[in-house]
Amino acid sequence: MLSGRHLLGIKDLSAQEIMLYLKSASSFKDILKRDIKKVPALRGRTVVNLFFEPSTRTRTSFELAAKRLSTDVINFSAPSSSILKGESLLDTALTVEALGADIIIIRHSFSGVPHMLSKHLRVSVINAGDGTNEHPTQALLDAFTIMEKKGGFEGLQVAIIGDIIHSRVAKSNIYCLKKLGADVRLIGPATLLPECFRDLGVKTFSSMEEGLEGADVIMMLRLQLERQGKGFFPTTDEYFSQWGLSNKRLRAARPDAIIMHPGPMNRGIEISSDVADGGNSVILEQVTNGLAVRMAVMYHLDERKEQ
């Protein structure tokens, strides 16, 4: 059973809560394989996607997951919203709640927004990515994918590569994988990977060759190209030459290592096309698993609400 009615981050979850989500995701994935991919589990509930940052993939995934559970879904995105008319963020969320929402899914470019709103709302809040803090459903779907491919987490060597400091995906994954018993290594230039991360109980590397040695799972991150002008790295060419994933680099990892990426990819910048499309890549399966995991999250939070 979950301890809270929101999913704000992985940081606050126990390993048991994470496993509860992953196990249910497995059942929901079976449903997604059927001809009729819909269950009445949350019929009559209303889910609102409140996205203050452009997103197609995550929003679509949440929307479809909510529809598969038979909820009514409303998409409320920033450009069409009253935010532009000067309404405060909290007022917008309260309005959505007053319209009868049961679950509000929030994405915002500022860290902590879902946490702030959750203190003022009675509905369940799901964090769909807040600033550079967390993206908990991404970490859950990544863990689910790893569990499917590798069977478990204990002692598993997972390498996360790229812009760690600015990546909410990396942070949620670090917390999640550590809680589940995996060994986590982080690889990237020191400008994007401060040493303080070691205090989280992970290893840090600036060299891909050293960091990938014996890895079971390789998790690439999307490089925000606008960082180039800010002095974090000189050129995308140099970045790819040092921290891009190519077939040659892949040899350092275990032969059965799986390659993951949260998307959207910058081909040729953080990952070469032959790796992205190669036999070890599970990138499209991550997308499919995202649906099952998000169904599981909404299902359990709704259950929690009835307590």
Added chain:
Amino acid sequence: MRLLIINGHVIDPSRDFAGSADILIEDGRIKTFAKEGRIKENQGKPEPRVIDAAGMWVVPGLIDMHTHLREPGFEHKETIKTGALAALKGGFTTVCAMPNTNPVNDNAGITEFILKMAQAAGGARVLPIGAVTKGQRGEELAPFYAMREAGCIAFSDDGRPVASPVIMRRALEYAKGLDALIISHAEDPALAGSGVMNEGLLSATLGLKGQPSVAEEVMIYRDIALAELTGGRLHIAHVSTRGGVRVIRQAKERGLKVTAETCPHYFSLTEDAVAGYNVNAKVNPPLRTAADVEAIKEGIRDGTIDVIATDHAPHGREKRTRQFDDAPSGISGLETALSLGLALVDEGVLTGLELIRKLTVNPAGILCIDKGALIEGTEAELVIFDPEKRYVLDAEKMISLGKNTPFDGRQLKGRVIKTICGQKVLEWD
């Protein structure tokens, strides 16, 4: 009116005194200061009203070198009146008002307005601090002479660093003609970037942009070097970092004319107070690490830090419903400073005398004002403080319009019981 304060533990740093003494006030002025003994002679005058201060500290009215009163321009956050009354409740009978109002106090007209409003407010004495540059834009010097004439006590672009080293150099040079103090908000704007809290593991794991402590350290270093070059009088505001304390200590060892202040939150809280996106703990400079807090205490202890100032920065109620990145920085501090300062005495960092020194004669000396002492013949400004009284802070009960304090709900020790200002005796519950 005659007022006799007896049985108190009187602390008067101006005469290095902490002990039992009685004080007789006549017509709003200190008439007699009698150590170890009753003032008996009445000389045919009416019996004085007697205040029994047994178990209390009796100290000079405190001086806050660093206050934001928000008026003109942000009267929903604080007015000169509410701020000046909140000051009295906190034990401060003199406050220095920072110039980042709207319009900015960068000309004699605004200075006069502030003084006029303060006169009418009937709270603590308000000494305006003028801006260093017009509009605090960091480009052109504000008219120091005219503002000084109008009543500015010092100059600062507080809230914003003076980014250009050339402008800071000119300010220190130009102020020399007035022997005026320049107060530096020491923060390298490029290094600080858009950081909203201290940079470190906590900022990384909260996903908040960090402001590295070196942003303060390098700016203090720059301003000290410029003060040395120019011979100008420099005071470093709200020191928050270990590196900052170290740089100031070295400068003082070399005999440079630099002084420094810190604020209660920098020795009472660490960055951990920010966890959970607590906007009431958002302040600039940000709360730092435990190592910084220790260094600040050491700097207070060894005299590197001369002054404890509040950096009272009230904000409206909307602060608490804003997302952390967007929320304004600052802590409403006038009404909690003395309690938090007392904790330093309880911890053995300072004696009571040393604490009161950093709240009275030290700022008075830096500002060149004749206040903060219990001298016969001067206007009576003193505070009766119960150092044992414990209470739970309820921000809603503060006089300041700014209820933004990370100490809300915390148990504090030590409370101002009475503030005496000339003929007025204000009693607080």
